[in-house]
Amino acid sequence: MGYLKTIDKDSVRDLLSSLFGKPCVVAKEKTPKDPTKGMYVRGRFVDDTGELVALTLSDLPFAAFSGAAIAMLPPGGAEDAVDEKELSGTLEDAYSEVLNVLSRLFNTEGRPHCRYTTMEKAPLEDCEMEAKESTLFRVEVDGYGTGHLLFLAG
Amino acid sequence: MKILIVDDSRVMRSIVRRALRQAGYGSHEVVEACDGKEGLCVYDNESPGLVLSDWNMPEMNGMEFLEKLRADGANVPFVFITTEWTPEQRALATGAGACGLIVKPFSEQDVCSVLDTYLG
Numbered sequence A: 001m002g003y004l005k006t007i008d009k010d011s012v013r014d015l016l017s018s019l020f021g022k023p024c025v026v027a028k029e030k031t032p033k034d035p036t037k038g039m040y041v042r043g044r045f046v047d048d049t050g051e052l053v054a055l056t057l058s059d060l061p062f063a064a065f066s067g068a069a070i071a072m073l074p075p076g077g078a079e080d081a082v083d084e085k086e087l088s089g090t091l092e093d094a095y096s097e098v099l100n101v102l103s104r105l106f107n108t109e110g111r112p113h114c115r116y117t118t119m120e121k122a123p124l125e126d127c128e129m130e131a132k133e134s135t136l137f138r139v140e141v142d143g144y145g146t147g148h149l150l151f152l153a154g
Numbered sequence B: 001m002k003i004l005i006v007d008d009s010r011v012m013r014s015i016v017r018r019a020l021r022q023a024g025y026g027s028h029e030v031v032e033a034c035d036g037k038e039g040l041c042v043y044d045n046e047s048p049g050l051v052l053s054d055w056n057m058p059e060m061n062g063m064e065f066l067e068k069l070r071a072d073g074a075n076v077p078f079v080f081i082t083t084e085w086t087p088e089q090r091a092l093a094t095g096a097g098a099c100g101l102i103v104k105p106f107s108e109q110d111v112c113s114v115l116d117t118y119l120g
Helices: A009-020 A060-070 A075-084 A089-106 B010-022 B036-046 B062-071 B087-095 B108-119
Strands: A024-029 A041-047 A052-058 A114-121 A133-141 A145-153 B002-006 B029-033 B050-053 B078-082 B100-103
Touching: A009 A024, A009 A060, A009 A089, A009 A133, A041 A089, A052 A060, A052 A089, A060 A075, A060 A089, A060 A133, A060 A145, A075 A089, A075 A145, A089 A114, A089 B010, B002 B010, B002 B036, B010 B029, B010 B108, B029 B036, B036 B050, B036 B062, B050 B062, B050 B108, B062 B078, B062 B087, B078 B108, B087 B100, B100 B108
Parallel strands: B002 B029, B002 B050, B050 B078, B078 B100
Antiparallel strands: A024 A133, A041 A052, A041 A114, A052 A145, A133 A145
16 A cells, blocks of 8 residues: 555654654664564554554664653653663553654555554564565654664555 | 543643643643543533544544534534544544644644634
8 A cells, every 4th residue: 555655764753853842863774574573562553444554663762762752751761661671651651642643654645544543562473464565763862762663564 | 711632642631731831821721531422521511612632532533522512512613633634634524513623743833823713
C-alpha cells in the first residue's frame, strides 16, 4: 500500500519536533535483519476494516525519552526507565500518545486511512506481519536522549 | 464557561489543559472524560459550553460521541483535537456537526485560531 512512501527523516523530525516543542535530530539507519532485536515497544496501526497495515517498533530509550518529552516530564525519570529496563505507567501512557500522533505519517492523501490502536511491550517475539517496507530512524530528542524508531508496513 | 475535554490519553488531556492555559483561556473551568461514553455522562451532569474531543477512542469514539450529542438535541460547539487531518476526515467531522478540528501536534496559535470564536 506504500504507507512508508512519504516517511523520511525530515517528516519524522518535523512531526516530533512540533509534538515535543523542542528540536529533534533524525537520521536514517539500515534496518537490521531481525527488526525486533533490541526493540521494546510495538505500536499497531490498522485500516478502517481493522486489518493490521503498519507497525512501529521502538527501543526503550526512544519510548522513554519521547514519552517524557511529550508529557514534559524531567529527563531523569526517562533515564531511570532506561536503566531499569522498564517503562513506567506514566511514560507508557505518554508514549502511547506519541504513537497515536505518529499515525499522521501514515495518512497521506491517496492512501487508505489507518489509525493507531494498541501498543505492546517486550518481549517481542516476531514482527506480527509480513513487512514489505521498513525504515529505521535514529532519533535524538533535545534535552532527553537518543533512541531508535522503526516503521514497518505490509 | 465550562470546557469538556474528552481523550483516552491522560497525558493528552493534560496537554490540552496546558495549551488552553497558554493560549489565555485558563480562567475557564475544565472537566474531563476518557471516552465518548463517559463524555456523555459528564456532558449531562456538567452542561459544558464547549466540547474538545479526540476522534479515535475505545468504547465510544469521538464521531459516535458527536453524533449522539446531536441526536439528543445538544447544540454545544464541538471541536475535534485529533491526528485525523485529511480533507475526507475534515468533511466527515463537519458533516456530523463539528465546528472545528485541531490537528495534533498543535501549537498555541492553532488552539487560538479555532477556539477564539468560542472562548475569546
